[in-house]
Amino acid sequence: MRVLLVHPSPLMYSEIYLRLEPLGLERVATAIRAAGHEVRLLDLQIFTHRDYSNAVETFRPDAIGFSVNYLANVPEVIDLAVETRRRWPRCFLFAGGHSISFIAREVLEHARGALDCVVRGEGELIAPRLLEAIGDPRLSTLPGVVTLDGEGPAPLLLEDLDGFPPARDLARRRHKYFIGVLDPCASAELTRGCPWDCSFCSAWTFYGRSYRRVSPAAAAADIARISEPNVFLVDDVAFVHPEHGLAIGHELERLRVRKQYYLETRCDVLLRNREVFEYWRRLGLHYMFLGLEALDEESLKLHRKRITPNENLRALEVAREIGFTVAVNIIADPSWDERQFAVVRDWAMTVPEIVHFTVATPYPGTEIWHTESRRLTTLDYRLFDVQHAVLPTRLPLDRFYEELVKTQSVLNRKHLGVAALRTTAALALRLALRGQTNFLRMLWKFGSVYSRERQYNDHFKPLKYSMRPPEAPGVAPPRTRDLFVHLGSPARRADAESAH
Numbered sequence: 001m002r003v004l005l006v007h008p009s010p011l012m013y014s015e016i017y018l019r020l021e022p023l024g025l026e027r028v029a030t031a032i033r034a035a036g037h038e039v040r041l042l043d044l045q046i047f048t049h050r051d052y053s054n055a056v057e058t059f060r061p062d063a064i065g066f067s068v069n070y071l072a073n074v075p076e077v078i079d080l081a082v083e084t085r086r087r088w089p090r091c092f093l094f095a096g097g098h099s100i101s102f103i104a105r106e107v108l109e110h111a112r113g114a115l116d117c118v119v120r121g122e123g124e125l126i127a128p129r130l131l132e133a134i135g136d137p138r139l140s141t142l143p144g145v146v147t148l149d150g151e152g153p154a155p156l157l158l159e160d161l162d163g164f165p166p167a168r169d170l171a172r173r174r175h176k177y178f179i180g181v182l183d184p185c186a187s188a189e190l191t192r193g194c195p196w197d198c199s200f201c202s203a204w205t206f207y208g209r210s211y212r213r214v215s216p217a218a219a220a221a222d223i224a225r226i227s228e229p230n231v232f233l234v235d236d237v238a239f240v241h242p243e244h245g246l247a248i249g250h251e252l253e254r255l256r257v258r259k260q261y262y263l264e265t266r267c268d269v270l271l272r273n274r275e276v277f278e279y280w281r282r283l284g285l286h287y288m289f290l291g292l293e294a295l296d297e298e299s300l301k302l303h304r305k306r307i308t309p310n311e312n313l314r315a316l317e318v319a320r321e322i323g324f325t326v327a328v329n330i331i332a333d334p335s336w337d338e339r340q341f342a343v344v345r346d347w348a349m350t351v352p353e354i355v356h357f358t359v360a361t362p363y364p365g366t367e368i369w370h371t372e373s374r375r376l377t378t379l380d381y382r383l384f385d386v387q388h389a390v391l392p393t394r395l396p397l398d399r400f401y402e403e404l405v406k407t408q409s410v411l412n413r414k415h416l417g418v419a420a421l422r423t424t425a426a427l428a429l430r431l432a433l434r435g436q437t438n439f440l441r442m443l444w445k446f447g448s449v450y451s452r453e454r455q456y457n458d459h460f461k462p463l464k465y466s467m468r469p470p471e472a473p474g475v476a477p478p479r480t481r482d483l484f485v486h487l488g489s490p491a492r493r494a495d496a497e498s499a500h
């Protein structure tokens with residue numbers, strides 16, 4: 001069978017700072033290939049919708065699978081499915097990924113038969129079985145598979161992560177993948193899942209709060225196969241278990257692999273497992289992202305970050321001592337007024353770290369989707385990208401965006417302004433001479449992407465597909481298990497719980 005896998009277009013954030021390879025789709029591709037199918041991959045972060053039509057026209061796939069990790073991509077994928085169904089009615093169309101797993105039936109209803117099914121949960125085990133079952137009414141009895149006619153049991157959790165190394169050869173124009181100065185940059189996965197349970201996040205609910213590791217040998221072998229000099233480690237929280245990180249590092253040394261790395265972790269993990277971060281610094285880890293989320297105790301409690309402001313600040317000091325370039329995230333609440341923006345702006349200007357802002361957003365799959373008592377002001381999927389306010393703002397909406405963009409641009413100038421550019425200019429030039437211009441382009445794009453008008457006007461675009469709002473907003477938190485996509489296995493949950 002010929003199968004085309006498609007990653008949708010980039011969201012706002014990716015237009016500037018980064019563009020990364022669709023690792024999940026590449027792993028699903030490996031599983032499908034192993035079952036004997038011919039697979040192609042098209043990444044609309046790089047290619048256009050016209051390229052998509054051409055690919056379908058020339059490759060003539062029997063099945064097309066769309067990846068929907070991001071809620072904001074839902075309308076684009078439905079439109080693609082509807083158009084594809086119209087032009088190539090015999091092609092089997094399916095979708096899977098993080099966000100769509102929480103709203104499978106809702107999306108199928110929007111698509112009105114254009115999507116044959118949605119796959120909830122991880123794709124590696126089920127995708128080949130799904131292709132085998134095309135045309136068979138038992139399709140909707142497969143684990144994790146949802147059709148308009150029915151729904152199978154809970155999705156299967158992949159016990160052994162080693163088995164499906166990503167088919168990176170399928171991603172074309174790989175030089176387009178980058179993050180900041182790590183240009184070009186590939187991605188790799190060392191662990192999957194998160195043992196914590198922050199109220200605003202769906203990483204833990206997707207995996208049923210399980211936490212799994214790729215074996216050190218397989219993880220190092222995978223990184224060794226990467227041709228790019230830089231690697232983005234996609235783990236939700238890197239190096240929760242220090243011995244795992246150390247073992248992978250030793251394997252990399254044994255294989256004489258030398259790369260530059262970027263990863264994301266928690267402040268308490270950095271404090272607790274300092275030695276593994278120091279070791280990886282020597283291996284080439286220069287950049288990290290720490291999800292600070294808030295500066296005050298009360299907000300951290302509200303987010304259930306299970307950390308104190310003091311620990312957060314100590315972690316920043318440790319990161320500086322080790323010599324990392326750190327980006328941190330702060331969640332801006334729609335209830336913020338000028339004063340709160342100013343407090344965070346002032347703080348951000350006093351620290352050397354790169355400070356990012358996201359807007360507090362209840363997503364399906366998160367606890368706050370059910371407990372948030374404020375009413376959603378929009379049901380437009382496209383605005384659920386943590387850069388737009390979907391809850392009532394205290395300031396008039398355009399003033400809120402004015403403050404948000406002002407804060408972002410002050411911080412942007414701190415790192416990309418003329419003074420900062422003196423240090424990065426040589427690097428940008430070196431990359432450009434090698435034909436790598438992603439970083440250079442990023443330096444000029446900020447103004448065209450982050451704009452008060454653009455963000456405000458996004459709220460008035462015609463709404464084609466309306467999200468299904470939470471059933472009874474503001475009630476007590478649902479049972480944790482009711483939030484899960486994967487139910488996990490008791491052993492995996494025990495492993496996760498032992499992590500903190």
Ligand code: B12
Pocket residue numbers: 009010011012013014018019020021022023024025027028065066067068069070071072094095096097098099119121122123124127189193200201202203234235236358363384385386387
């Ligand atoms: C790495 C990562 C990124 C990377 C790269 C993403 C990329 N190129 O795909 C970067 C840093 C770019 C990124 C950016 C953002 N991210 Co992000 N990201 C992640 C993270 C941590 C891991 C994703 C990953 O690679 N996992 C490993 C691979 C192997 O798994 P996977 O992609 O999920 O794929 C598996 C399944 O989902 C499924 N699957 C996936 N696709 C398909 C398709 C088919 C057909 C099938 C059958 C199955 C299937 O099978 C795969 C194998 O098991 C997730 C959290 C998480 N744990 O999932 C957040 C997450 C997906 N991101 C999130 C957000 C909010 C963002 C941003 C909007 C943040 C921002 N500040 O603006 C941006 C938007 C990016 C964009 N699309 O333009 C949210 C999504 C929220 C939502 N409901 O929409 C998540 C869930 C994090 C969170 N804490 O809530 N992200």
Ligand code: SF4
Pocket residue numbers: 194195196197198201202203204236237266291
């Ligand atoms: S620690 Fe990070 S990945 Fe884990 S639940 Fe909290 S925000 Fe999500």
